Amino acid sequence: MLDNHAKLMQFFSEAEEVTGRKKLQKMIYILQSLGVPFEEKFQFHFYGPYSEELSLRIEELCNLGFIHEKKEVKSNYFQYHYSLTKDGTAFLQQFSTNLPDCTKMITRLQEKSSRFLELVSTMLYFRELPKREVEEKVHTVKPKQNYSEDEMAEAWQFISELSKQAH
Amino acid sequence: MxxxxxxxxxxxxxxxxxxxxxxxxxxxxxxxxxxxxxxxxxxxxxxxxxxxxxxxxxxxxxxxxxxxxxxxxxxxxxxxxxxxxxxxxxxxxxxxxxxxxxxxxxxxxxxxxxxxxxxxxxxxxxxxxxxxxxxxxxxxxxxxxxxxxxxxxxxxxxxxxxxxxxxxxxxxxxxxxxxxxxxxxxxxxxxxxxxxxxxxxxxxxxxxxxxxxxxxxxxxxxxxxxxxxxxxxHPVTRSAEVILTKILHRAKQLYESNYQFKLQPTHFLTFFSGDVSLEEYLKLDESVVHYYFQLWQEEEDEILRDLCERFMNRRLFKYVEFNPNKQIGDLMRLIQLFKDAGIDSDYYLVVDSSSDLPYDFYRPGEEEERLPIHLVMPNGTLKELSRHSDIVEAISGKKRTDHKLYFPKDMIYAIQDEEIKQDIIGILFSKERI
Missing domain, CATH: 1.10.3210.10 (Hypothetical protein af1432)
Structure with a gap:
């Protein structure tokens, strides 16, 4: 009962602020892939793993006053910033979650661009495949991003490091 | 050919x-x-x-x-x-x-x-x-x-x-x-x-x-x-879904605690143990599920029996609107009162949120979350739908979240302890809530 809401609030409490909806989606997906018990269901979409359930849950948390959403007008698009409100903090004090401490992983994810996290989450989406096929699949599903070999190598390294932190 | x-x-x-x-x-x-x-x-x-x-x-x-x-x-x-x-x-x-x-x-x-x-x-x-x-x-x-x-x-x-x-x-x-x-x-x-x-x-x-x-x-x-x-x-459909989910939870929990079902729930065993093969998955259809629910109405376990009887006979949970921010204290108090009355709140007090049934409302694809619907204009350029349609823009910005609290009203009214009963009724049906 409200466990999944509480887990997301716990995430925001550790992240302090998350900038960008796309980045938020990819961060949660990557954490979930590495065993953090978020239960939102993800599917592959045009821009990589995406969860409608997560979008709606964030919307609920905003409407309830637990999460603050700030809309920033950029040159040709909007950018959204998310942070936990006082009400959110108060709720968390009454409601315990079984979310392990992910602060270090979250910090590392926050340092990366959403383009890079899109690559990492796409690679994790195909993690059942052998490494070479994962890279081929990334080029197949994301031809326009034109990810370089260096970026791929950096992503593998990042996944490996993050996995160690997760376990 | x-x-x-x-x-x-x-x-x-x-x-x-x-x-x-x-x-x-x-x-x-x-x-x-x-x-x-x-x-x-x-x-x-x-x-x-x-x-x-x-x-x-x-x-x-x-x-x-x-x-x-x-x-x-x-x-x-x-x-x-x-x-x-x-x-x-x-x-x-x-x-x-x-x-x-x-x-x-x-x-x-x-x-x-x-x-x-x-x-x-x-x-x-x-x-x-x-x-x-x-x-x-x-x-x-x-x-x-x-x-x-x-x-x-x-x-x-x-x-x-x-x-x-x-x-x-x-x-x-x-x-x-x-x-x-x-x-x-x-x-x-x-x-x-x-x-x-x-x-x-x-x-x-x-x-x-x-x-x-x-x-x-x-x-x-x-x-x-x-x-x-x-x-x-629809809240009535959601009530049936809430009960259905609780039946599955209960059956799984009973299996995990080595409960002896009157008839071995063969079709569910791999679902309970978390190792569902394709062959087993394909065998389970709605007729099979209804068959077990029918049988479970006669089980020894009171909760499983009651939930199945509710589902099969449309004796559903009632609901009130619920705001997890303003009414979290009420919820905590209700959990305690249910416990005092001998009602298991894990099965009989349920918050159901819109995100429990995710639905693809139109999203204009801001920040590239999802690919939006594009209109192709007479000059060949593409324009995202909500930027051109006032109606879609209005709907896209509309509040679309909801939370309800489900409970078995008949069970609450049957509580013997008058004080506990009145306390629960007072919280669920207070004027401020209505």
């Missing part, structure tokens, strides 16, 4: 109340429909527990799958000869349309939540595994089954083909809105699909809408919005 291009000697049709007729001429499509895995969809209702509220909603995933196939067949017919359209993908599109829901099980949503399953995973397993469907697809050409699976998983390289089957205006959504509206009998959900099909245009990596067709698309978006609140998220 190769199997891929083989045509039936005369066209076959399925009479359909939504599209009048579903037309089949390709041998491959005809053979796929005849497979046991596809026929199984006849035994899985499209809308799960909705028939408890709208008694007409008895249609199956079989009807819907044929409907999606028919819409894609018509779209492809319209696309013939247009730039960007590669007619070699025709059969791939139609197979993916027909098979897109193949992995759905009975009451999919509840089963997925409780047993941590994913129907998309089973769709892939059925298409790629040792199945009749796989044999038909691989007869087309080696690797064809993988292509169909990739289109359904949205990971195929041809984005245009993917967007026909899955985008914010695709054959799947158009069919289920019209079909669900027809079978529930509601007047919402209708829109001019023929008009939309006429204004769909293929471009390099997606299907776009000719700008003159914007009003038909507005109607479609409005239908999605209304169907959600009037049908899909």
């Amino acid at each position: 190769t199997y891929k291009n083989e045509q039936l000697h005369e066209e076959k049709v399925f009479k359909d109340p939504v599209h009048a007729y579903v037309h089949v001429r390709d041998r491959v499509i005809w053979d796929l429909i005849a497979t046991p895995e596809f026929q199984r969809l006849r035994r899985i209702k499209q809308l799960g527990t909705t028939n408890i509220t709208f008694h007409g909603a008895e249609h199956s995933r079989f009807n819907h799958s044929l409907g999606v196939y028919e819409i894609v067949r018509r779209i492809i017919y319209n696309f013939q000869g247009r730039p960007h359209w590669n007619n070699d993908q025709r059969l791939l599109c139609m197979c993916a349309a027909l098979l897109h829901d193949l992995g759905h099980g009975p009451f999919s949503h509840s089963f997925e939540k409780v047993f941590k399953l994913d129907h998309e995973y089973f769709t892939q397993q059925i298409i790629l595994g040792d199945t009749y469907v796989n044999k038909v697809l691989e007869r087309v050409s080696p690797g064809f089954a993988q292509e169909v699976a990739d289109v359904i998983a949205k990971t195929h390289s041809d984005k245009l083909v993917v967007s026909l089957i899955s985008s914010q205006i695709d054959a799947d959504r158009m069919d289920y809105l019209l079909r669900d509206a027809y079978y529930t009998g509601v007047s919402y959900g209708h829109f001019d699909m023929e008009r939309i099909l006429r204004v769909m245009r293929p471009i390099e990596d997606q299907v776009v809408i000719k700008s003159s067709g914007m009003h038909a698309v507005e109607d479609y978006i409005m239908s999605r919005y209304q169907m959600y609140w009037q049908v899909y998220f």
Whole structure:
């Protein structure tokens, strides 16, 4: 009962602020892939793993006053910033979650661009495949991003490091 | 003639109340429909527990799958000869349309939540595994089954083909809105699909809408919005879903605590143990689930027995509006009062949120979360729908979240301790809440 809401609030409490909806989606997906018990269901979409359930849950948390959403007008698009409100903090004090401490992983994810996290989450989406096929699949599903070999190598390294932190 | 291009000697049709007729001429499509895995969809209702509220909603995933196939067949017919359209993908599109829901099980949503399953995973397993469907697809050409699976998983390289089957205006959504509206009998959900099909245009990596067709698309978006609140998220249907989910939780918990069921729940065993094989998955349909629920009404376990009796006889939970921010204190107090009254709040006090039934409201794709619907303007440029349509912009910004608290009213009124009973009633039905 409200466990999944509480887990997301716990995430925001550790992240302090998350900038960008796309980045938020990819961060949660990557954490979930590495065993953090978020239960939102993800599917592959045009821009990589995406969860409608997560979008709606964030919307609920905003409407309830637990999460603050700030809309920033950029040159040709909007950018959204998310942070936990006082009400959110108060709720968390009454409601315990079984979310392990992910602060270090979250910090590392926050340092990366959403383009890079899109690559990492796409690679994790195909993690059942052998490494070479994962890279081929990334080029197949994301031809326009034109990810370089260096970026791929950096992503593998990042996944490996993050996995160690997760376990 | 190769199997891929083989045509039936005369066209076959399925009479359909939504599209009048579903037309089949390709041998491959005809053979796929005849497979046991596809026929199984006849035994899985499209809308799960909705028939408890709208008694007409008895249609199956079989009807819907044929409907999606028919819409894609018509779209492809319209696309013939247009730039960007590669007619070699025709059969791939139609197979993916027909098979897109193949992995759905009975009451999919509840089963997925409780047993941590994913129907998309089973769709892939059925298409790629040792199945009749796989044999038909691989007869087309080696690797064809993988292509169909990739289109359904949205990971195929041809984005245009993917967007026909899955985008914010695709054959799947158009069919289920019209079909669900027809079978529930509601007047919402209708829109001019023929008009939309006429204004769909293929471009390099997606299907776009000719700008003159914007009003038909507005109607479609409005239908999605209304169907959600009037049908899909109907509180009575949600009450049935809440009970169903609790039955599955209870049965699983009993199994884990070595409870002796009067009859071994054979069909559920691998679901309980978290190791569901494809073979076991395919055996479970709604008739089997109802059979066990019928039996469990006579179980020794009081909670399982009561929940099944409620589900089978439509003795549902009641609900009140609930605000998790303002009323979290009430919830905590209710949990304690339920405990004092000997009622297990894990099963009899449930917060149900809109995100428990995620629904694809139109999203304009800000920050590239999802690919939006694009209008193609007379000068050839693309414009995102909500930037051009005031109606869609208004709906996109509308509040679409909701939380309710479900409980068995009859059980509360039967509490012997008058003080506890009045306390619970006072919280649930206080004037401030109303």
